[in-house]
Amino acid sequence: MIKEFRSGCPISSALDVVGDKWSLLIIRDMLIKHKKTFKEISDSDERIAPSILSARLKLLESYKLISKTKIPENKKENIYLLTEKGIRLTPIIVEFSLWGDTNMREFNKINDIEGLNSDKSYVIQSVQDSYNSMLLNF
Numbered sequence: 702m703i704k705e706f707r708s709g710c711p712i713s714s715a716l717d718v719v720g721d722k723w724s725l726l727i728i729r730d731m732l733i734k735h736k737k738t739f740k741e742i743s744d745s746d747e748r749i750a751p752s753i754l755s756a757r758l759k760l761l762e763s764y765k766l767i768s769k770t771k772i773p774e775n776k777k778e779n780i781y782l783l784t785e786k787g788i789r790l791t792p793i794i795v796e797f798s799l800w801g802d803t804n805m806r807e808f809n810k811i812n813d814i815e816g817l818n819s820d821k822s823y824v825i826q827s828v829q830d831s832y833n834s835m836l837l838n839f
Contacts, residue, residue: 704760718764719790723749723757728766728787729794733828735835737780738772761787770839782839788832791825 706717719725730736730745743754758781761767766787772778798817805811816824 718760718766719793721757723747723753724761725790725794725797727754727757727761728783728790731767731781731783732788732791732794732832735832737782738778739781742781766790780839782836783832788829791828791832795821795825795828 704717707713719728726745726747726749727742730742736742736745739751739754739758742758743749743751749757758767758769762769762781764786765784767781768784769779769781772780795817798814799821802811802814802817816827
């Protein structure tokens with residue numbers, strides 16, 4: 702599922718992979734909410750269509766941001782886990798959260814996120830540590 706990039710610019714290249722409406726939300730749900738299955742991810746507040754979710758998961762897997770494996774207890778169900786490359790998107794997720802929290806409140810009822818206004822490097826490290834701890838179970 703590798704697609705052609707628009708240019709050699711690193712920003713453009715990154716946006717070609719995670720710059721659509723859904724990819725960062727999928728990564729957010731996996732990283733922060735520890736969602737691992739297709740159903741868990743599709744049950745998000747944003748209500749992504751199954752066909753779009755399937756396409757985005759395949760895209761993210763093709764660029765090695767996520768990996769797909771089977772649940773040990775249920776060989777029929779896939780689980781999706783962030784790779785190290787995917788986990789390294791944490792600072793971007795945190796920055797988007799901070800920017801949205803500060804700049805979108807006048808337009809939308811923004812959820813309060815406990816601890817978001819702590820030291821940014823602490824928030825990033827905490828999110829990564831929490832996800833990596835969850836990974837130890839797999």
